Amino acid sequence: MPPAEAAAPTGGRAPSQSALARLAAVPWPALALAALAIATFVGFLLYPTYPNYDSYYSLLWGREILHGHKPSFDGYRTPTEHPLAVAFGAALSLLGRGGDRVMVFCTEASFVVLCAGIYKLARTAFTPLVGLAAAGILCTRFDFPFLAARAYIDIPYLAFVVWAAALELSRPRRGGIVWVLLACAGLLRPEAWLIIGLYFLWMCSGELGPGHPPRERLIRWAKYATWAAIGPFIWVVLDFVVTGDPMFSLNHTSGLAEELGRTKGLAEVPDSMRRFFLNLAKAPVLYAAIAGFLAALWLAPRRVIMPGVLWLIGTGTFVLVGIAGLSVIDRYLLVPTLMVMVFAAFVLGGWTILRPGMLVRRIWAVAAVAVIAYGVLFTATKVNFHNFDSELTLRGNSHRSLVELLDRPDVKAAIARKCGPVSTPNHKLVPDTRWIANGSASEVVARADPDQKARVAKGGVSIFVVDRGALLRQALVADTDDPLDNVPLPGYTKVASTGYYAAYVNC
Structure with a gap:
């Protein structure tokens, strides 16, 4: 609250004004951040989850590099590699099996950093209360903490972008x-x-004045260009060194998107964008964001620029991804969704930019409380907390069940005899199995892979999913998945089972 409001004018109102001053002096942002950090750590302990498909491959590729092998970027339905994630995976692979849980911990810590960043951005653009409201909205959009609990790289990526924007704005x-x-x-x-390219132009434009000699200007521009080129250069070089194709990531991603049915035509992009925004932000936040944007544009148009530019860049990138024939998924709209939260937060705290004592300020504050009450009611009645709990529990329990299966003496002995590859129904369980069993790309394969069917038929260790929930997430995830790939082949004998999986051997 501004000091003008906290000051006590005269006699009878002094006690209440003094109480308000003491309330305003409490470091609410720091306390909120500490509470979030503690809650996140408690959640990390209560829900021992493990990395998602893409992140496990970062660990595997990092381990391959440390062992002196080229990473298996071109495996069956492997995800797109991300250089920084691979480097991080290499460091964590030194910890052995426990590296996967450390990756989850670091990603959940990145979520706390992201919340602090969205507070900093919204506070710098508008006011501290808007910052707190934006961070609060982010914490209640459960898709984001769920991504953190599964070690998606999107969370640290968002933290980098948001903090860059907040620091530049300040x-x-x-x-x-x-x-x-x-x-x-x-x-x-x-x-x-695209963001760093625009930042390059922004920085270069600052050197155009008469006070910058041409030689100094060129030196600075060259330095900016070097920074801007780091990402594309390292990505292309890594692709070329590993696969011989400098455009491997682009070609592989577009091919995989088409195979999995994730591509959309340009005509379908607007509807996908609408659905994804509603799923990520939820309807009340989206509608509040529209109102907040219009109000901010009217009251403080210059303050809208940074979050507005990030929203435009994010949605523009989503459209370009659709045009390029790449995977059109909701995670490509995470940056603009964060800006939606910032504008929605302006509805809740934007009244603090008005002068104290204004009637419209008081009315707005009361209306904001009503909106918060509605949001709490909406969340309590519409959000299924049981689904959130069951999803995290399933992910953790199923992984531990797979570890238990692969550590069974009969299964380990069969793998050691090298009678054939360890196989899983499709691609989904391949990275988890490779990480747990310390297997290479040729030692752990998918039965859905046409190139591996002859090898699997001759012998090996076959892993099957026996739990219904895991079956829908790990064996029957795409329209092209064949249910028969989760049925034992002739000649295979069951040697072990757990609550989620069974192992059959033909040796």
Whole structure:
């Protein structure tokens, strides 16, 4: 609350005004951040989850590099590699099996950093209360903490982008740390290349004045260009060294998107965008964001620029991804969804930009409380907390069940005899199995892979999913998945089973 409101004017109102001053002096943002950090750590302990499909491959590829092998980027339905994630995976693979849980911990810590970043951005653009409201909205959009609990790289990527924007907004043309953050973002997701390209133009435009000699200007531009090129350069070089194709990531991603049915025509992009925004932000936040944007544009148009630009870049990138024939999934709209939260937060805290004592300020504050009450009611009645709990529980329990199966003496003995590859129904369980069994790309395969069917038929160790929930998430995930790939082949004998999986051997 502004000091003008906290001050006590005269006699009878002094006690209440003094109480308000003491309330305003409490470091609410720091307390909220500490509470979030504690809650996140408690959640990490209560829900021992494990990395998702893509992140496990980052660990595997990092381990391959440390062992002196080229990473298996071109395996069956492997995800797109992300250089910084692979480097991080290499470091964590030194910890052995426990590296996967450390990856989850670091990603959940990144979520706390992201919340602090969205607070900083919204506070700098508008007011501290808007910042707190934006961070609060983010914490209640459960898709985001769920991504963190599954170690998706999107969370650290968002943290890099948001903090870069917040720091740049607090001091325009800052350079330095902003370049570092954007370069890291560009090594996690190629969408950041558009952001860093625009930042390059923004920084170069600051050198056009008469006070900058041509030689000095060119030196600075060359430095900016170097920073901007880090992401694309390392990505292309890594692809070329490993696969011989400098455009491997682009070609592989578009091919995999088409195979999995994730491509959309340009005509379908607007409807997909609408659905994804509603799923990620939820209807009340989306509608509040529209109202908040219009109000901010009317009351403080210059403050809208940074979150508005990030929203435009994010949605523009989503459209370009659709045009390029790549996977059209909701995670490509995470950056603009964060900006939706910032504008929605302006509805809740934007009244603090008005002068104290204004009637409209008081009315707005009361209306904001009503909106918060509605949001709490909506969340309590519409959000299925049981689904959130069951999803996290299933992910953790199923992974531990797979570890238990692969550690059974009969299964380990069969793998050691090298009678054939360890096989899983499709691609989904391949990285988990490889990580647990310390297997190579040729030693752990998918039965859905046409190139591996003859090998699997001759012998080996076959893993089957026996739990219904895991079956729908790990064996029958795409329209092209054949249910028979989760049925034992002739000659295979059951040697072990757990609550989620069974192992059959033909040796």
